[in-house]
Amino acid sequence: MSTRYESAKELYAKWGVDTDAVIKKLKDVPVSLHCWQGDDVIGFDHDGPLTGGIQTTGDYPGKATTPEQLMADIDKVISLVPGKVKLNLHASYAIFDDGQFADRDKLEPKHFKKWVDFAKERNIGIDFNPTFFSHPNMKDGLTLSSPDPEIRKFWIEHGKACIRISQYFAEETGVPCVMNIWTGDGLKDVPADRMGPRLRYKESIEAILAEPFDKSKVKPCIESKVFGIGVEAYTVGSAEFTLSFAAMHDGCIPLMDNGHYHPTELVSDKIPAVLTFFPECAFHITRGVRWDSDHVVLYDDETLEMAKEMVRCNKELDRVFMALDYFDASINRISAWTVGFRSWQKALLTALCMPNDKLKELQDSGNYTKLMVVQEEMKMLPIGDIWDEYCKECGVAGDMSWFDDVMKYEADVLSKR
Numbered sequence: 019m020s021t022r023y024e025s026a027k028e029l030y031a032k033w034g035v036d037t038d039a040v041i042k043k044l045k046d047v048p049v050s051l052h053c054w055q056g057d058d059v060i061g062f063d064h065d066g067p068l069t070g071g072i073q074t075t076g077d078y079p080g081k082a083t084t085p086e087q088l089m090a091d092i093d094k095v096i097s098l099v100p101g102k103v104k105l106n107l108h109a110s111y112a113i114f115d116d117g118q119f120a121d122r123d124k125l126e127p128k129h130f131k132k133w134v135d136f137a138k139e140r141n142i143g144i145d146f147n148p149t150f151f152s153h154p155n156m157k158d159g160l161t162l163s164s165p166d167p168e169i170r171k172f173w174i175e176h177g178k179a180c181i182r183i184s185q186y187f188a189e190e191t192g193v194p195c196v197m198n199i200w201t202g203d204g205l206k207d208v209p210a211d212r213m214g215p216r217l218r219y220k221e222s223i224e225a226i227l228a229e230p231f232d233k234s235k236v237k238p239c240i241e242s243k244v245f246g247i248g249v250e251a252y253t254v255g256s257a258e259f260t261l262s263f264a265a266m267h268d269g270c271i272p273l274m275d276n277g278h279y280h281p282t283e284l285v286s287d288k289i290p291a292v293l294t295f296f297p298e299c300a301f302h303i304t305r306g307v308r309w310d311s312d313h314v315v316l317y318d319d320e321t322l323e324m325a326k327e328m329v330r331c332n333k334e335l336d337r338v339f340m341a342l343d344y345f346d347a348s349i350n351r352i353s354a355w356t357v358g359f360r361s362w363q364k365a366l367l368t369a370l371c372m373p374n375d376k377l378k379e380l381q382d383s384g385n386y387t388k389l390m391v392v393q394e395e396m397k398m399l400p401i402g403d404i405w406d407e408y409c410k411e412c413g414v415a416g417d418m419s420w421f422d423d424v425m426k427y428e429a430d431v432l433s434k435r
């Protein structure tokens with residue numbers, strides 16, 4: 019008697035899909051795991067509130083408050099998810115030994131040595147983000163676009179420091195570091211001058227990118243956003259601004275966060291558009307709900323559609339940098355992380371298991387009737403059996419038995435914090 023995987027494999031083979039090859043390939047696709055789900059985007063360098071137009075809601079017990087706790091929590095997540103994890107850090111997660119505090123403009127590689135040790139021990143790469151929020155130098159809601167030259171200078175120095183740290187990450191781990199610039203700069207209400215802040219933002223990012231770095235090691239990105247909490251009327255780094263900036267600056271990569279657009283705009287449709295022009299593109303995988311941009315990623319239609327476009331536009335998946343970006347403080351944070359990472363893995367697996375060349379042929383030959391029928395047929399194929407095999411080969415549970423592990427961790431570790 020054949021196993022469920024063997025029988026599923028045969029069904030996919032009839033469509034020309036080699037599921038063994040898909041599983042082998044997916045194991046090597048890096049996906050960045052964001053450290054900030056573990057502590058509600060607080061970090062270790064300040065006591066103030068979260069600012070910058072983002073907000074966590076909920077007070078589920080057990081959040082990490084020390085680097086040791088956060089690292090232990092990340093380890094727990096890594097043990098529960100299939101696939102290849104890359105670590106994604108924000109600058110606010112610098113680790114200072116006693117009396118060693120350095121402000122954002124004075125950060126050095128040594129403040130991240132413990133993270134490098136963590137990554138090297140686990141043989142994973144690191145992505146990085148300057149932190150342009152939750153800091154007193156965010157003046158009147160502005161950082162790099164502030165009219166105050168001293169404020170701009172502080173944040174430019176922060177950006178430059180982060181480039182040096184990104185290069186350090188790449189050199190230490192042997193994996194290129196994707197460094198993403200995002201600011202929450204904007205205005206709550208109708209501006210009198212929309213262009214001035216954008217001209218200053220452009221100059222400031224150019225000043226940051228003037229810091230020397232090896233383009234094969236550091237991949238600078240720029241991320242847009244349509245609005246944030248308290249910056250409803252105007253954001254400086256709008257979609258047109260960031261996409262134009264990346265297009266006009268060699269080596270700068272556009273980063274699209276699918277929670278950062280109007281709800282009727284779909285990043286799945288933007289993926290082929292940007293890959294038509296840019297050699298490399300970066301994506302934040304999240305789930306927008308009405309005005310919120312940061313719910314836990316689920317295996318839903320748009321998540322799958324984004325995975326399909328990445329796979330179809332870039333078969334080798336070497337031109338797209340994928341990172342999760344969300345934070346939920348109302349549920350167990352280990353579970354939030356795990357569900358999101360596994361959901362994106364499921365979406366990639368499903369996309370890789372589709373007869374994409376055959377579907378394209380149907381479209382190109384104008385056979386839209388059969389295209390619809392075949393696409394519907396695909397939905398009933400036993401992807402769950404392929405998923406189980408993939409998880410088994412990765413040494414993790416295919417079903418939700420990982421959740422027992424999380425509940426045990428909550429009882430043994432999180433509830434004692």
Ligand SMILES: [Mn+2]
Pocket residue numbers: 241275302343
């Ligand atoms: Mn994002």
